[in-house]
Amino acid sequence: MGYQRIQRGVGSIDKGLPSPGSIDAHGSRRPCDEPAARRSGARDGGYAATTRYTFAETFDPRTERFVAQPGDWQVRAHHASHLVGGRVWLLGGEGASDEDTSPRPLSTVLEFDPALDRFTSATALLEARSLAASVGAADGSILLFGGQSAGGALTASAEAYVPGAGPRRIASLDAGCELHTATLLADGRILVIGGELSDGDYRSSVLRYE
Numbered sequence: 001m002g003y004q005r006i007q008r009g010v011g012s013i014d015k016g017l018p019s020p021g022s023i024d025a026h027g028s029r030r031p032c033d034e035p036a037a038r039r040s041g042a043r044d045g046g047y048a049a050t051t052r053y054t055f056a057e058t059f060d061p062r063t064e065r066f067v068a069q070p071g072d073w074q075v076r077a078h079h080a081s082h083l084v085g086g087r088v089w090l091l092g093g094e095g096a097s098d099e100d101t102s103p104r105p106l107s108t109v110l111e112f113d114p115a116l117d118r119f120t121s122a123t124a125l126l127e128a129r130s131l132a133a134s135v136g137a138a139d140g141s142i143l144l145f146g147g148q149s150a151g152g153a154l155t156a157s158a159e160a161y162v163p164g165a166g167p168r169r170i171a172s173l174d175a176g177c178e179l180h181t182a183t184l185l186a187d188g189r190i191l192v193i194g195g196e197l198s199d200g201d202y203r204s205s206v207l208r209y210e
Contacts, residue, residue, distance in 0.1 A: 056112070056119065069112075071119055076106055080134035082142050084163045088112040089122070091142060091161060094130035105130045105149055109161070123166035126159050133182035135190055143170065143209070145192050146177045154178055154198045158209075173207060 053075040057066040079093025090110040094103040105128035110119045125144070132147030142161045149155040154176030161167045173192065180195025180203075192207040 058114075058117070069117075069119060073110065073119060074106070074108070077103070078130040079106070080132060080142065080144060082134065082136050084136065084140055084142065086114065087163070088114075089142065089161075089163055090119075091134065091144060092125055092129045092132060092147070094148075103130075104128075105147070111163070122163070125161065126167045126169060127155060127157055129155060129157075131178040133180045133192055133195070135182040135184050137184065137190070138188050143182065143190065145182055145209075146173050146180060146195065148178050171209065174205070175203070177203060 054068050055071065055073045055075055056069040058069060059066050074095045076090070076093035076095040080089075080091040082089050082091070088111070090112070092108070093106050095106050096103050107125040107128040109122040109124055111122045112119050128150050129144060129147035133145045135143050137143055137160070140163065142163070143158065144161065145158045146155055149157075156173040156176045158170045158172055159167045160170050175197060177195035177197055181193050183191045183193065185191065188210075190209040192209060194206075195203050197203055
């Protein structure tokens with residue numbers, strides 16, 4: 001456990017000073033400009049087959065009202081959401097179907113265009129993942145680190161998603177984890193902090209991606 005550095009591309013990991021203590025934190029969502037899109041998800045423990053979930057709503061501050069978005073999209077939770085180029089991007093997460101209400105990680109990506117007031121499908125992620133740490137980079141790409149992948153396994157993989165172009169693989173974490181955070185620094189580097197490991201232990205390490 002310690003301070004570690006991940007470089008862009010193939011990357012290398014160097015050991016350094018440890019962080020003060022174990023960390024388990026949920027990532028935050030960046031707010032959207034008006035009108036704001038609100039994403040709805042499932043309650044802990046799975047999805048109720050008899051419940052009709054609202055996939056998404058937009059909030060108009062002029063009327064102070066939420067309006068449900070049209071479309072028969074799969075409900076999702078624990079996804080990444082980012083505002084890039086005036087559009088909202090929903091990446092990964094977990095979802096369920098009427099036939100199987102057990103949540104499963106998703107690789108799908110949706111784009112919300114406020115000018116058209118609707119969602120459309122976009123190029124999928126390289127790997128299905130939920131509970132991943134994500135952050136918007138200075139170049140407009142969205143970086144996703146770790147999370148829960150297919151079969152419930154925690155993945156150490158990471159990818160950069162370029163809106164309008166798609167994903168590419170970047171350097172992996174030192175171990176699979178979930179419930180960690182990713183923070184963009186002023187100099188463009190990214191800190192990936194804490195999280196929960198596959199054995200249920202919490203990590204005190206900090207990874208620096210550059």
